[in-house]
Amino acid sequence: MIGVVGGTGNTGRTVVAALQAKGADFRCLVRDPAAAAEKLGSDVELVQADVADAATIEAGLAGCDKLFLLTGHSPVMEAQQIDAIEAAKRAGVSHVVKLSGGDAIVQEVTDAKIGHAHWKVEEMLKTSGVEWTILRPAFFMQNFLNMADMVKGMGKVMMPMAADTPISMIDVRDTGDVAAAVLTGDGHNGKTYFLGSAVSTPSDFTAALSSELGSDVAFVEVPMEGAVGAMKERGMPDWLVDHQSTLMGIVGAGKAAGTTDYIEQIAGHPARTLAGFAKDNAGAFKA
Numbered sequence: 001m002i003g004v005v006g007g008t009g010n011t012g013r014t015v016v017a018a019l020q021a022k023g024a025d026f027r028c029l030v031r032d033p034a035a036a037a038e039k040l041g042s043d044v045e046l047v048q049a050d051v052a053d054a055a056t057i058e059a060g061l062a063g064c065d066k067l068f069l070l071t072g073h074s075p076v077m078e079a080q081q082i083d084a085i086e087a088a089k090r091a092g093v094s095h096v097v098k099l100s101g102g103d104a105i106v107q108e109v110t111d112a113k114i115g116h117a118h119w120k121v122e123e124m125l126k127t128s129g130v131e132w133t134i135l136r137p138a139f140f141m142q143n144f145l146n147m148a149d150m151v152k153g154m155g156k157v158m159m160p161m162a163a164d165t166p167i168s169m170i171d172v173r174d175t176g177d178v179a180a181a182v183l184t185g186d187g188h189n190g191k192t193y194f195l196g197s198a199v200s201t202p203s204d205f206t207a208a209l210s211s212e213l214g215s216d217v218a219f220v221e222v223p224m225e226g227a228v229g230a231m232k233e234r235g236m237p238d239w240l241v242d243h244q245s246t247l248m249g250i251v252g253a254g255k256a257a258g259t260t261d262y263i264e265q266i267a268g269h270p271a272r273t274l275a276g277f278a279k280d281n282a283g284a285f286k287a
């Protein structure tokens with residue numbers, strides 16, 4: 001039995017779909033089972049649990065031998081994930097698959113606080129005594145969905161980086177396929193997989209989206225101060241504004257352009273393309 005924490009999020013929903021496609025036995029540990037059932041469907045086994053309360057994670061993992069662990073951005077992610085790994089161990093879980101950050105930010109010394117927190121959790125997991133696999137996805141193509149209102153309202157995508165910035169981008173559905181293969185297969189203990197795909201640029205995205213929508217979507221580089229101001233206006237907490245701007249600075253400097261072929265190796269199919277992402281998600285960008 002596989003326990004999944006984070007199954008209702010962007011990546012987690014794809015992990016759930018890929019585990020369902022494989023007919024795997026799994027259960028999702030969720031904060032709000034009613035809301036989770038709306039997102040995941042009534043045929044997914046759900047148990048109420050919160051990484052802020054390790055006892056609920058330990059109880060929710062009863063009978064599980066594997067855990068997929070993802071909890072999203074949070075200033076308390078490091079402590080909560082470490083608590084969750086310890087709870088998993090107490091529950092008898094023998095293998096933890098942790099969704100981490102990309103290679104560009106997961107480092108011992110980095111300005112990216114979330115990247116450093118992921119690094120600390122990774123290091124704890126490696127010495128925890130359980131088997132482990134770390135998935136480090138590249139920049140999510142799905143990040144562009146956060147800009148859907150910009151496209152609908154103004155016909156443009158604005159980011160604090162150059163239009164031709166090289167970025168390794170990944171469709172989260174590929175992360176789901178890789179995670180499901182790791183959770184149901186053998187040979188992944190002690191491995192860290194950076195899930196990078198073909199290098200694309202922000203203007204490759206607007207070109208692909210323009211072609212899908214049949215109308216021109218412009219890419220506009222904005223100063224970092226403007227991006228920070230817009231995030232604050234949207235009510236983002238300071239720690240998240242700080243994280244996003246640090247991350248955009250690292251990506252904008254071209255430091256997130258690494259590629260690997262782990263998706264094809266592990267999931268058994270080529271990585272999804274930016275053109276495919278634009279095609280499958282065009283509806284979200286239509287006014």
Ligand SMILES: NC(=O)c1ccc[n+]([C@@H]2O[C@H](COP(=O)([O-])OP(=O)(O)OC[C@H]3O[C@@H](n4cnc5c(N)ncnc54)[C@H](OP(=O)(O)O)[C@@H]3O)[C@@H](O)[C@H]2O)c1
Nearest residue numbers: 006007008009010011031050051071072101102137139140
């Ligand atoms: N965006 C990128 O380009 C990128 C690239 C590489 C790596 N990453 C990493 O990917 C992660 C974010 O992935 P995502 O976008 O899929 O996340 P997400 O959509 O924000 O989902 C977060 C999930 O964690 C669950 N969760 C949050 N707090 C919890 C708690 N206290 N107890 C139990 N569950 C909890 C949420 O459940 P609820 O339904 O209850 O909210 C949700 O299912 C981050 O760690 C980030 O560093 C991001």
